[in-house]
Amino acid sequence: MPRAHATLISRERVTEGHYLLTLDCAEVAQNARPGQFVHLRVGDGTDPLLRRPLSIMLSQPDRREVQILVRTVGRGTGIVATHDEGTRYDLLGPLGSGWSIPQGDEPVLLVAGGIGVAPLIFLADSTRMADPQPYVRAIFGGLTTESLVCWTEFAARCDEFIAVTEDGSTGETGLVTDVLAPELDRDPPVRVYACGPDGMLAAVARICAEAGVPCEVSMEQWMGCGVGACLGCAIPSSAGGYVRVCTEGPVFDATQIDWERLMSR
Ligand SMILES: Cc1cc2nc3c(=O)[nH]c(=O)nc-3n(C[C@H](O)[C@H](O)[C@H](O)COP(=O)(O)OP(=O)(O)OC[C@H]3O[C@@H](n4cnc5c(N)ncnc54)[C@H](O)[C@@H]3O)c2cc1C
Numbered sequence: 001m002p003r004a005h006a007t008l009i010s011r012e013r014v015t016e017g018h019y020l021l022t023l024d025c026a027e028v029a030q031n032a033r034p035g036q037f038v039h040l041r042v043g044d045g046t047d048p049l050l051r052r053p054l055s056i057m058l059s060q061p062d063r064r065e066v067q068i069l070v071r072t073v074g075r076g077t078g079i080v081a082t083h084d085e086g087t088r089y090d091l092l093g094p095l096g097s098g099w100s101i102p103q104g105d106e107p108v109l110l111v112a113g114g115i116g117v118a119p120l121i122f123l124a125d126s127t128r129m130a131d132p133q134p135y136v137r138a139i140f141g142g143l144t145t146e147s148l149v150c151w152t153e154f155a156a157r158c159d160e161f162i163a164v165t166e167d168g169s170t171g172e173t174g175l176v177t178d179v180l181a182p183e184l185d186r187d188p189p190v191r192v193y194a195c196g197p198d199g200m201l202a203a204v205a206r207i208c209a210e211a212g213v214p215c216e217v218s219m220e221q222w223m224g225c226g227v228g229a230c231l232g233c234a235i236p237s238s239a240g241g242y243v244r245v246c247t248e249g250p251v252f253d254a255t256q257i258d259w260e261r262l263m264s265r
């Protein structure tokens with residue numbers, strides 16, 4: 001199990017309840033692939049007892065740096081939001097499967113909802129170094145403008161970018177899925193990559209299946225061990241039984257998930 005230590009270089013408040021952490025961690029920076037995550041011990045001792053999974057948003061091996069975007073939702077992420085520069089972390093990572101990396105110059109479409117933008121920024125960033133470069137289109141949705149966290153970092157790495165907000169405060173009004181179907185019709189990409197809440201991913205998976213476009217999804221799930229031992233992160237598989245988000249995922253081909261069973265839990 002890849003265990004490492006990291007030092008917090010900076011913690012920047014991005015919007016209300018969202019923080020961008022820059023960590024000094026050579027082991028993760030040198031080995032991370034887009035779509036992978038770290039499993040971070042956020043406190044000393046046993047409070048909280050379990051590590052917290054967080055996606056790698058960017059990795060700069062030459063500077064030994066890794067960036068992580070944190071949305072505060074509870075005890076663990078709340079603690080991280082108070083940490084000062086120089087805080088030392090014990091972490092596992094990089095963990096999990098990554099996105100399949102686009103090959104050639106064909107168009108791909110990235111679909112992000114809220115904090116789900118983090119692993120897609122890493123994917124978009126990695127395509128910038130590819131030769132030939134894929135043509136990257138993106139749809140980024142949220143409740144309000146404030147929910148479009150780090151949208152400038154995302155847009156800067158894409159060739160085309162559509163923002164969507166439910167309240168219409170930025171970009172188009174509605175849900176990312178309202179924009180997705182017409183985008184697939186207009187110019188079908190070779191693959192869709194999506195990360196966001198389960199309901200959004202279920203809808204993206206259905207729309208892509210109807211359009212015959214391959215789709216990968218990155219799943220968020222409560223985690224215990226993070227390394228395949230506790231089954232705490234298991235989600236229903238379309239093959240019957242369950243798949244573990246921490247080891248078989250977090251990135252899955254959308255057809256691997258039993259969306260009906262997942263959404264009825
Ligand atoms: C592979 C993966 C990558 C992730 N990447 C990021 C990321 O880049 N940035 C980020 O901010 N968050 C990310 N998350 C979600 C993050 O791990 C949880 O928000 C965090 O563990 C919550 O811890 P907490 O102690 O603050 O909240 P808790 O006090 O444990 O819980 C607060 C609320 O959040 C819910 N919750 C807890 N864990 C999860 C979870 N894993 N998924 C969904 N809901 C959860 C609980 O049910 C509860 O309602 C990721 C999760 C996974 C599995």
Ligand code: FES
Pocket residue numbers: 222223224225226227228229230231232233234244245246247
């Ligand atoms: S978190 Fe323990 S098996 Fe995935």
